[in-house]
Amino acid sequence: MNLGIKSVDKQAIAGAFGKAASKYDSVAKLQQQTGEYLMELVQMESSGARVLDAGCGTGFFSARWKQQGKQVIALDLASGMLSHAQGQQAADYYLQGDIEHLGLADCSVDICFSNLAVQWCNDLPGALQEFYRVTRPGGLIVFSTLAQGSLCELEAAWQRVDDYQHVNQFLPLQAIAHACQPYRHKVMERQYCQHYPQLLPLLNSLKGIGATHLHHGRQRGLMTRKRLHALADAYPRHNGNYPLSYQIIFGVIYCDK
Numbered sequence: 001m002n003l004g005i006k007s008v009d010k011q012a013i014a015g016a017f018g019k020a021a022s023k024y025d026s027v028a029k030l031q032q033q034t035g036e037y038l039m040e041l042v043q044m045e046s047s048g049a050r051v052l053d054a055g056c057g058t059g060f061f062s063a064r065w066k067q068q069g070k071q072v073i074a075l076d077l078a079s080g081m082l083s084h085a086q087g088q089q090a091a092d093y094y095l096q097g098d099i100e101h102l103g104l105a106d107c108s109v110d111i112c113f114s115n116l117a118v119q120w121c122n123d124l125p126g127a128l129q130e131f132y133r134v135t136r137p138g139g140l141i142v143f144s145t146l147a148q149g150s151l152c153e154l155e156a157a158w159q160r161v162d163d164y165q166h167v168n169q170f171l172p173l174q175a176i177a178h179a180c181q182p183y184r185h186k187v188m189e190r191q192y193c194q195h196y197p198q199l200l201p202l203l204n205s206l207k208g209i210g211a212t213h214l215h216h217g218r219q220r221g222l223m224t225r226k227r228l229h230a231l232a233d234a235y236p237r238h239n240g241n242y243p244l245s246y247q248i249i250f251g252v253i254y255c256d257k
């Protein structure tokens with residue numbers, strides 16, 4: 001069983017996301033869809049006032065929570081993301097920090113909300129333990145994350161071009177469900193697919209959301225015109241478009257402590 005423990009370079013992740021901050025909201029359409037769904041999950045189950053937006057990015061959802069009258073702590077690893085959020089006055093408090101070692105007191109929030117951030121953590125069970133620790137009894141934790149099968153078209157196309165690993169490996173659903181096992185929880189899986197008329201905008205969309213950092217090893221080889229053509233030739237098409245699939249897992253954890 002893959003227990004959800006891997007080795008990530010946090011500085012590189014913070015750097016990649018920090019660089020993406022200014023353009024992030026214009027390309028992060030998937031994040032906006034999954035985040036809206038996560039918000040709906042909370043609204044069905046909790047009316048608490050203090051929200052932690054863990055891995056807040058530009059603060060897009062911190063601001064959505066604030067508009068709803070919540071008191072919001074925006075937390076992110078990337079200072080570039082956090083200063084963007086602060087510039088937008090997205091939250092009430094801003095905290096640069098790591099989800100895996102939250103600088104917050106036990107039981108200090110009612111709702112812990114984390115949209116598409118924990119896939120960048122080393123240890124998913126450890127990250128969920130931290131969420132559970134800082135959430136008060138009776139509170140709610142909701143998170144979304146990428147699972148195995150995400151970006152499968154891109155991975156398959158690269159495999160036809162060279163032998164390097166170009167695409168991050170994400171945890172299988174079973175490992176994510178296993179990490180939720182210690183708690184009363186619900187796990188849901190949804191597939192999203194985006195279609196691009198050309199390959200370059202597809203690759204730029206990944207770069208734009210800072211998702212090009214690899215968990216293991218470095219990006220291999222420069223993207224020359226020749227490699228781009230080879231990748232486009234190898235890429236599976238759907239009605240002339242380039243599809244890109246995401247397997248998204250949504251988790252709800254009830255703080256019964």
Ligand SMILES: C[S@@+](CC[C@H](N)C(=O)[O-])C[C@H]1O[C@@H](n2cnc3c(N)ncnc32)[C@H](O)[C@@H]1O
Nearest residue numbers: 017031055056057076077078098099115117120
């Ligand atoms: C894909 S973005 C999602 C941003 C935001 N939640 C949204 O919905 O737009 C992932 C964010 O998680 C942050 N992140 C990654 N690993 C983190 C960690 N260990 N602790 C805190 N933030 C982290 C990144 O810096 C980035 O801003």
